[in-house]
Amino acid sequence: MSLPFPLTKLSCIAAAAFLAGCAVHHSPPDTPPATFYDTRLADASGQPLTTPGLASRLDHADVVVIGELHGHQGAHLLEARLQAALYHRNPDQILALEAFNLDHQAHLDQYLAGKLGEEEMMEDAAAWENYQASYRPLVEFARRHDLPVVAANAPSGVVRCVGREGASYLDTLPETERDALPEQPFPEVPGYRERFMDTLGHSGHGESTEEGKRRLDNTYQAQLLRDSTMADRILEALATHPDHQVLMVAGAFHSEGRQGLVAVLEQQAPELDIRVITPYMPVDDGSLEPLPAIAAGDFRYDLWPLPVRYRDGEREQAAMMERFGRARELTCD
Template sequence: MIQPSASGALARPQTLYESRLTDADSGTQLTTETLAQRLSGTDVIIIGEYHGHQAAHLLQSQIQAALFEKQPFQVLSMEQFNLDHQAAVDAYLNGETGETEMIEDSHAWDNYRASYRPLMEFARQHSLPVIAANAPADIVRCVGRTGPDYLDGLTAGHRAQLPDNPFMDTPAYREKFNDAINTSHGAADETMQERLDNTYKAQLLRDNTMASRILAALNAHPGHQVIHTTGTFHSEEHLGTVALLRQRAPEISIAVISPVVWPADVEKAPLQENRNKGDFLYFIQPLPEEFLDKQRERKAMSARFRRPVQETCEGDTP
């Protein structure tokens, strides 16, 4: 672990594995041990990530271990597993299956071994619960395609897995979502607007489900601290899952830790313009650009979404 500089000034991360953890208000650089001391009494700690950025995943693992030293009654909650695969996660934690079996049975993300294995193994070694927090992928996909009424066709059992009021919202999150996809609030094309609305409802279903699962974990494990890993869009600026947690349970304490990219051509850490992203920030190097050829990028995006488009949403989710 790299220690803060003597001057207290933030030093640029030197590798793609490094991060600089800071207090968002003061700009003071922190160690994971200091962070854990400050957060030992917090109910829910949400660590945002840029998916696939190894500095984020390394820091998540370090924070998990540091928090455990201060508060060993811990639950790990993960966006990266869907709730309909909870049994597969539990079977692995209970020693009933091997890792590859768990990966196959839970439809784990492709980068599980490189990015999330350390979190899961720490929980398994210390007999800690792991919560598959996300909504079922098929249901999310069909809400995004056909709209929120899709839930009306689910069996009672499938619907019961999802939270009450699954599309609870906040205006600021909708505005952020619109900005992210470069659209306006008053799109002229009604068909396109409907598609965007459905996509947003699918996003809300994920966030509401994760909030509900975190609260269920707190209720099932009194006195435990929940660490939740998620894409930063779901938690930064205290929106998304965080805002919904506060709406559903205003009495709980929540801390948000968010990543901030420190561009190579920027001399000082971009702290001021990013203070609102979380209670704590960690600065990381930017990842290499995936594509310079825009035509190849469009082809790759088309291929990525081709399979979901071909899948049907008729009938109930299996």
């Protein structure tokens, strides 16, 4: 789940509930990254890696998924450097981005073809507010090297209406819009719903009212729609460009523990070699959260913690409600 502004993983999910070639400067083992821009890479066993070293371990992967913390400079710098390192080992590369919705693929293609300027593309393609700071380096590398760029996310309006109205909302879509979405938009992903609800703070029996349960279920269906759409777009890209490697950049919740879009990909194309890179970030007070689940063959990267967004709970609530109020202007008729 993702929003076009920097948020922690927990606040991103809480918002969804209301919305119905160069090496990185790595730190030695057991020491934090040196600056906000730095990362510390390691494999599943904790063995430190450089960016070129990681790229060499990903040579035979069909899909490389980088889970990110949206707006974290360290994450975005790592993405750009790993993109270049992977390209120099295998120039048959496809860039797929959660930050663009599939209904804006044509606008992204026009920009890559030199038919739109950047500001025009950002406006026409509804680019996230942090596009220039976070995703411009990836798109410009792809444009310079004539690489395909896939707008991988589900249309934001459809996602919000599923979050509001439920899975049946897809039945109301025009045929062309429905056909652009996955045939199976709400797949079963073992353990994913529990993690989603737990992160929302609704573990166990969840909301006590039927309306509350319905809203939570709709929110989860909207999350699944994002995941299944990103997986579907990756498979479409590989069908169009056989023997290419896909670099998929999405919020970490979509791939952590090989759930989300990774689990959907594995269900639909078990023959694919998919590798996941998961961020780990201590909280700002210096305490450590549990390490993310890293499967054998996958990787992690450590980041500086993001600053605390609000110290005043009332101000945080007011800011969130203002954003939700803007979202409620959307109609789903």
